[in-house]
Amino acid sequence: MLHIYCPHCEEYREEEEFRPKGEAHIARPKAPEETDDAAWGDYLFFRKNPRGVHHEQWLHAAGCRKFFNVTRHTVSYEILETYKVGQQPTARTTDKGGAK
Amino acid sequence: MSDLAIFDVNPAARIKSESPLSMSRATVSTLRLPQGAGVVIRERAFLGHLVLRGRVSDSAFVAGVEETLGLSLPLKAGGLSIGGKDEASIQWVSPDEWLIIVASGREFETETRLRACLAGHFAVMNVSGGQTVLELAGPAVREVLMKCTPYDVHPRNFPVGKGVSAVFAKSNAIIRRVADERWELVVRRSFADYLYRWVLDASEEFGVYVAE
Ligand SMILES: [Zn+2]
Numbered sequence: 001m002l003h004i005y006c007p008h009c010e011e012y013r014e015e016e017e018f019r020p021k022g023e024a025h026i027a028r029p030k031a032p033e034e035t036d037d038a039a040w041g042d043y044l045f046f047r048k049n050p051r052g053v054h055h056e057q058w059l060h061a062a063g064c065r066k067f068f069n070v071t072r073h074t075v076s077y078e079i080l081e082t083y084k085v086g087q088q089p090t091a092r093t094t095d096k097g098g099a100k
Numbered sequence: 101m102s103d104l105a106i107f108d109v110n111p112a113a114r115i116k117s118e119s120p121l122s123m124s125r126a127t128v129s130t131l132r133l134p135q136g137a138g139v140v141i142r143e144r145a146f147l148g149h150l151v152l153r154g155r156v157s158d159s160a161f162v163a164g165v166e167e168t169l170g171l172s173l174p175l176k177a178g179g180l181s182i183g184g185k186d187e188a189s190i191q192w193v194s195p196d197e198w199l200i201i202v203a204s205g206r207e208f209e210t211e212t213r214l215r216a217c218l219a220g221h222f223a224v225m226n227v228s229g230g231q232t233v234l235e236l237a238g239p240a241v242r243e244v245l246m247k248c249t250p251y252d253v254h255p256r257n258f259p260v261g262k263g264v265s266a267v268f269a270k271s272n273a274i275i276r277r278v279a280d281e282r283w284e285l286v287v288r289r290s291f292a293d294y295l296y297r298w299v300l301d302a303s304e305e306f307g308v309y310v311a312e
Contacts, residue, residue, distance in 0.1 A: 008177065008194065008195050009177040009178075009264075010176070010177050011178075013251070013266070014250040014251070014267065016250060016267050017250075017266060017267050049143065050287050062265065062266055062267045063264070063265050063266060064177070064193065064194040064195065064197075064265070065194055066194055066195065
C-alpha cells in the first residue's frame with residue numbers, strides 16, 4: 001500500500017484514494033494541423049515505459065479530485081516527490097534500459 | 101451579477117419530499133432509547149447544499165463569499181467554517197471548490213445572494229437533491245469510523261472543525277467533525293441507502309439508536 005502525499009490536500013493519503021493516469025509532461029503539438037501523422041500518433045498513443053524513475057500523473061479521485069504529478073521508481077515503487085501540474089520535477093529520470 | 105436564468109428547485113409547494121433514505125430500513129437490531137447508545141444516528145434531511153467554485157487569488161470573490169455567508173472562506177485543505185446565520189457551513193473540498201450547507205429552504209436565497217455579490221469567473225450549483233447528511237453522535241463514533249475509512253480519524257489528525265473527502269466503506273463520503281463526539285457524513289444520493297445500512301451494521305456492536 002502506497003502512502004501518497006497530495007500537494008493539494010497537503011497530507012499523506014492511502015493509495016486507494018488515487019488513480020494513476022499515465023505519463024506526465026506530454027506537450028501537445030503547438031500546431032496540430034501542421035503536425036505529420038507519425039508525430040501526432042506519437043503524441044496521442046505512445047508512452048514511455050521505463051524501468052526506473054518515471055514522472056506520472058495521478059488523480060486524487062476520492063479527495064480533492066485534482067491531478068498532480070508523481071516521480072516514482074517503477075521497480076521499487078518508491079515515490080521520490082509529488083508536485084502540482086505546471087511545476088517541474090527536481091528528481092531526474094535515470095533511464096535504465098526502459099523501452100522507447 | 102451573473103446573467104443566467106436560475107430557478108428555485110425546491111418551491112416548498114405541498115408536494116411530499118422524500119430524502120434519499122426515505123426507503124431505507126434498519127437491518128440490524130437498534131436500541132429503543134438513546135440512553136447508553138454508543139452511536140446515535142440521525143439523518144439531517146433536506147438541507148440546502150451548494151457547490152461553489154472560484155479562485156482564491158480573486159480577493160473580491162473571497163470577500164463576496166464571506167460577506168454573503170457571514171463565514172470565513174476556508175483556504176486550506178480540511179478547512180470547515182460553521183456558524184453565522186442559520187447554522188450555515190462552508191467546507192474546503194478542493195483548491196477551487198467548496199461545499200456550502202444551509203438550512204432547509206434557504207438554498208435558493210443563498211444562491212441568489214451569492215450571484216448578486218460575486219462577479220467574474222465563479223460558479224454556484226445547487227446540489228441539494230444529490231446528497232444528504234448523516235449525523236453520528238456518541239462515544240463510539242470514532243471507532244465506527246475506523247471500521248469504515250482508511251483516513252486517520254484520531255484526534256491528533258482530525259480535530260473538531262476539520263472536514264475531508266475520503267474513501268468510505270469502499271465508496272466515498274465527506275467526513276466532518278463538528279463537535280467532540282459529533283460527526284457528519286455527507287453522502288451522495290445513489291450511495292445513501294448503502295452507506296446508511298453499512299454505518300448501522302458497523303455501529304450495531306456499540307449499541308445504536310436511530311433518531312428522527
Ligand atoms: Zn488531494
